[in-house]
Amino acid sequence: MKILKTFGADASAADAVIQQLERRGAINTAKVDTVVRDILSAVQNRGDAAVREFAANFDGLTGDQPFIVSRAEMQQAWDAISEELKAAMRLAQANIRSFAERQLPRAWSFRPVEGMEVGQIVRPLGSVGCYVPGGRYPLPSTLLMTVTPAQVAGVERIVVCSPKPARETMAAAYLCGVTEFYRIGGAQAIAALAYGTETVSAVDKIVGPGNLYVTAAKMAVSQHTGVDMPAGPTEIVVASEDGDSTGIAADLVAQAEHDPEALAVFITSKPELALEVVLEVKRQSQGNPVAQQSLAAQGIAFVTKTVEEAHLLTNRLAPEHLTVDAGADLRWVKNAGSIFIGHHTPQSMGDYISGPNHVLPTGRNGRVRGGLSVLDFVKVITVQQYTLDALREVGPHTIALAEAEGLVGHAESVRVRMR
Incomplete structure (x- = not known):
């Protein structure tokens, strides 16, 4: 230093x-962009076969190993870890959950004028992929940090990908109730989550940290599927x-x-x-x-x-x-x-x-942003509703703005409802 x-x-x-x-x-990502894009293209075109090739080369996945980690494997891992580690995982999970619950946005509405109601509703994403690094160190903490806020948000399908998942990571998955866990990593896992393969269905959003290859892959697929951030x-x-x-x-x-x-x-x-x-x-x-x-x-x-x-x-x-x-x-x-x-x-x-x-x-x-939070797993959808009296009161202002912009169709769509 x-x-x-x-x-x-x-x-x-x-x-x-x-x-x-x-x-x-x-x-940093420029150093690996070419390699990453080749991997993404291969997985997009050849699916499981490409994923398995890369997993064999980079992560030591053998030919007879299935991609998916079964719930039985997760339970075996949970049973094998110490009571001390189980207690630590439970406390971490509880604290992450409590924090996420307080972050969760709420539905609300109000009336700027009588008969005009505006507000928001909150809906979870349909599916997310949680990437958990599995290289130099096992990171069960990352599984807890990505899966738990998704559960608080109410995400229906939560997928975990981790190369060579350690016993501790599988144990954390069991604690969280994970049912879809794949032993794949790197850019090939990001590609599978983004594009889908014969085994892995695509997700709406990918979250979690990773090395330069994972970060570059997330950035490359971000126009195809949602991502949280470059977390390199x-x-x-x-x-x-x-x-x-x-x-x-x-x-x-x-x-x-x-x-x-x-x-x-x-x-x-x-x-x-x-x-x-x-x-x-x-x-x-x-x-x-x-x-x-x-x-x-x-x-x-x-x-x-x-x-x-x-x-x-x-x-x-x-x-x-x-x-x-x-x-x-x-x-x-x-x-x-x-x-x-x-x-x-x-x-x-x-x-x-x-x-x-x-x-x-x-x-x-x-x-431009803070860390991963429950907000990454929900959509805040705005809602508005008018009565005829409210439309007659407020509508002329919309007509004035629309005509100023030359958008006569916008103005007319209001005018016809005010009659």
Whole structure:
């Protein structure tokens, strides 16, 4: 992890790195776009046969293994895990459910004038595909984070895809009551969910994080089926002026160990704190090769000239995970996927147990949306109704606007109903 000052001799180098980080979403997926589009095309044209070929090459799926994970396998996995892990999964599921229930939008209506009623109704999506990474680490937490809010929303068909699903992931699926679970991953799983195959029926929307290939695939199919967001390799920014270097370093190492492509950034106006954090990161990452690789490639501690500049830089980066010193810092935060406040709130709590979703926007998409939520699994449909008296009162205003735009048919459609 290197230190860069945004002023003085380092200013030019720091600015170049910051600009590169601001372009990171497009740059990263561009590296794999050609391969991904070939995979998508193959699955779209050859269905199960192409999926099986890619799954055999990338995920070690053998010829006699079915795509689908049976409920019996899920139950066996649940029975095999420890009571301690079962309790942790139950608590995580309960917290995620409670949080999603509070996020769920409600139907409502009101009358701007007598006889004119407008409002909204809320309906769940018909089907969703939940992608659960299954490569370097088993991620049962991601299954809980994607399936549970979909259930709260009332989605009728929930499909899980995960390559080489670990026992813990299958156990989480059993706890959630998943009935459609496929042991496929990568761009081929995204293609199957988007286009459908002989075995996998297409879904209305695909959610969940993944590597660069999964992220690029989701972006490529987004004109064909709904997707949540580009949720690629993990990102962390810690912005601190008086934090504890041990805790800050621990969070940076924890998120860096997700993926060699993970981005770990520390921002401060205190040079001495930056040095302490970098040294502590080096110490804590010993024996953690993935974190070491990530931190060596993408780990940066920016030292700014002022606190205000540190805040501006943080918002420019729009990180997936952001840790700040205190609740008062919420006043200046504009762009982030999820915010963690203070020394006693490690980001890992949000990864597993707090309730807010850990599927979060990466590649600076924190500028335009927050993390996955129950809102991703519902449609808010607007409703309106007039009586004749209300139409006669309000309709002339619509006629005036329509005629001003030259849309005489619009005006007439109102006029004929006012008679």
